[in-house]
Amino acid sequence: MSYLLEFPPRGPLPSKARSPPYVLFGINGDDCFHHFPPEVPLDVVLHYVPKLKQWILPIPSLSPKAQKMALTKPYIGIDILGPFRAEAVSEIVVRMLQHAGVLLPRKNFYIHPTIRFSIAIQEAWLAFELPIAGLANLHTHMQALLTHGPPIQDSEMRTLWGMFPITSPIIYEMGMNYVRSLLEKQYTQSQVSTIRLWHAGDREPKTFFEKLESQFPQLDTARSEIFAE
Structure with missing residues (x-):
């Protein structure tokens, strides 16, 4: 990659x-x-x-x-x-x-970097004082992975939130990955609780996810079914 x-x-x-x-x-x-x-x-x-x-x-x-x-x-x-x-x-x-x-x-050559591995590359790249513009293709890959890849995890969400501005397409795709994974019930009760606890404890992610989730009223049903299992 x-x-x-x-x-x-x-x-x-x-x-x-x-x-x-x-x-x-x-x-x-x-x-x-x-x-x-x-x-x-x-x-x-x-x-x-x-x-x-x-x-x-x-x-x-x-x-x-x-x-x-x-x-x-x-x-x-x-x-x-x-x-x-x-x-x-x-x-x-x-x-x-x-x-x-x-x-x-x-x-x-590492052909298919995960989100976590892509994050590690960006952290090293910026620490070496290389310009963020050189990561443009990596960011496109991350967007594609968030769109088509596995459910985003709590630790990955927190790290991405700290790395990118709220207006970044990566943050949007991260949010949509969470919504999609929740609708498909790919999270456990523990995972949902951990992610929501993070949302509730920080105003900016709370506002971001509340706005995003408001577009998908069926999320309440999916969440209830996860906790009923």
């Missing part, structure tokens, strides 16, 4: 950008380079995401396994600090390698 990401124009790559040293990635001190392609040139990484330069580690700071790898090939460690999912960061790295003309095997 890396094709859904677009980096801003940064000019041509340095002439030897695809040469070593290569990057060994970690997140919060934990090795996670097994989630990444084996040879990620440092110059390519810093060309597309300059912010990653602040997390470069000297060789002595690498884990024992990473230090052993650095004996056979020139590696540099980048230990990213933050609540990031390694697979999501890897998708960003795969996209920059594509832009740099590096051929990658099929196993490096």
Whole structure:
């Protein structure tokens, strides 16, 4: 799914950008380079995401396994600090390698990202100070997934609500996913109660969902049937 990401124009790559040293990635001190392609040139990484330069580690700071790898090939460690999912960061790295003309095997491509995985990609992308415009295709994918995909869960709803303005098409499709899933009785009693508790405790989502639900009077029947089971 890396094709859904677009980096801003940064000019041509340095002439030897695809040469070593290569990057060994970690997140919060934990090795996670097994989630990444084996040879990620440092110059390519810093060309597309300059912010990653602040997390470069000297060789002595690498884990024992990473230090052993650095004996056979020139590696540099980048230990990213933050609540990031390694697979999501890897998708960003795969996209920059594509832009740099590096051929990658099929196993490096995550084809059908879920809502939760798409959220993780956006969180990493914005934390790396990349422009939100580069996520336009990812947002289109998220809208399609909300329209045709499985029922949206409480934690996903809360996260999306905090990530997008109330006027966003993603928020609208999130609401419609909830309405549709409720009408089809795809939620349990516990799930409905948890979601409604969130609505009731915050004025903005409460107003949004009340307005949306008012267009579907049959929701009361569906909700009653769920709680009668």
